[in-house]
Amino acid sequence: MKDSRIPAHYVTRLLEQAHLAGCDTRTILQQAEIDEQALSLQSDISARRYASLYQLVMRTTEDEWFGMFVGGKVQLGSFRMMCLTLLSCSNLRQAIIRAGEFSEICRGMLVKFTLDEDPPNEHVFLRMVPVRSCGTEEFDQLLSDADPGHILNAIIAWHKFAEWLTGKDIALHKVALRHPKSRGCEPLACVRQESVIHDCSDVGFAFSKAVLEYPLVQDHESLMAFLSTAPYHLVTQDPLKLSFTERVRNILKREVNRSIPSAEQLSEMLNMSVTTMRRQLSKEGTSYQKLKDECRMEVAIHYLACAELSNADIAEKLGFDEPSAFFRSFKKWTGQTPGEYRQQQLPKNP
Known part of the structure; x- marks a missing residue:
């Protein structure tokens, strides 16, 4: 089974809207690692790649509800x-x-x-x-x-x-x-x-x-994980077309702030053996550890934008035994330390 796909014309439409908003769409495509020529030949695109593109457009336009009608431009945050x-x-x-x-x-x-x-x-x-x-x-x-x-x-x-x-x-x-x-x-x-x-x-x-x-079942911890990919993913994910990989990723993202499940616990949630789970993920070109790292990285990037959280706080929330372990992992994921990443995100002086 392949990853969930988004029709390529949705990408084209998003880029048209971004261009009308004054965005440099070529730069955005490069940042999202989407080849402009290849896109014109494709019938669809990875849902995750499309979500990444959508997020970049939101950041560039500084409009958190880009493409969703609210009457005006809503500030990030x-x-x-x-x-x-x-x-x-x-x-x-x-x-x-x-x-x-x-x-x-x-x-x-x-x-x-x-x-x-x-x-x-x-x-x-x-x-x-x-x-x-x-x-x-x-x-x-x-x-x-x-x-x-x-x-x-x-x-x-x-x-x-x-x-x-x-x-x-x-x-x-x-x-x-x-x-x-x-x-x-x-x-x-x-x-x-x-x-x-x-x-x-x-x-x-x-x-x-x-x-x-219906009672609300979310709390502050689950909210923080949810916010790492919101609100753009609310309109990019079709639950009826989720691949096995995406089902696993969604479970890990839901639990990353509580106690991220081990491979054994995750397989129990999916009502299958660990071997079957690993085999299915391998067929789709990924692994439990890779997905675990991706989810931790996404949430870490969101947390680093929260000024009230120290790097030690983030390390603890993501289940790292020591802040140094978080530092090493983040450097491996992004090529930057958490401090370097935070510094890069600071507003530039005019």
């Missing part, structure tokens, strides 16, 4: 702060309400999602509405001018974020969009078109009302 405000919520209903409150004060966010509950109905609708500072006419104009794919991306991201918060699959009843189907709707990720309804009076998505009572 905003998503992390929103997530932190949700951890004390007891269920999804509270989290949705609090996220809406955060949107009211977050610079760049001109829209939010609000609950529309109809008592006789078994479904609830999560509706996109303007924040208080955005008038109805301005909101309508923003929706009219917006790329339909960006609106759909925002809905997809919120749906998958709700699934992560609750740790449960949430079946979509429908996805409602205002624009006509004739305008086209090319999102930056795969989506099931059968649930999408056009020419609606409202924008949002519907799901079972019972879902609102």
Whole structure:
């Protein structure tokens, strides 16, 4: 089985959007290690490579919700702060309400999602509405001018974020969009078109009302691992097309902040023998140790952007016995020490 793939035209579309935002797309492709000529000949691309490209675009544009409609440009780090405000919520209903409150004060966010509950109905609708500072006419104009794919991306991201918060699959009843189907709707990720309804009076998505009572299962430690690849991965990963390698990687990323499972423990989670697990990973060109190192590296890079965490704190969180072991591993992964990497990320003086 091969790694999950993303159609190449999604890459082309992302690059077009990045170019319109003023990005040097050739430099971004080089940083993502994607060959421009080879891309034109490919029908698809590795999902992980596409996710890396998406992240680079977000950093270059300094827009954390690039390609997802929020009405404006959202500063890097905003998503992390929103997530932190949700951890004390007891269920999804509270989290949705609090996220809406955060949107009211977050610079760049001109829209939010609000609950529309109809008592006789078994479904609830999560509706996109303007924040208080955005008038109805301005909101309508923003929706009219917006790329339909960006609106759909925002809905997809919120749906998958709700699934992560609750740790449960949430079946979509429908996805409602205002624009006509004739305008086209090319999102930056795969989506099931059968649930999408056009020419609606409202924008949002519907799901079972019972879902609102789902408790939140995430904590600060799992959040930190999640943030290492959020929010762009919310619209790049198709759970129905995950390869075995990606299933293993997702488990390791989920557990990396707690106690990363040994190969034996991981095989038990997958209901197979260690030998079978190793053989399957080998078929896909990887190994348990390689995936473990990749997950640790991704989370370490995220942690190094958190000024409140010392290198010793990060080493402990990643399960290293000594900070020196973390230093050696990080140097092996990136060619830099943690201190050198942090220094490189500091803003340059004008």
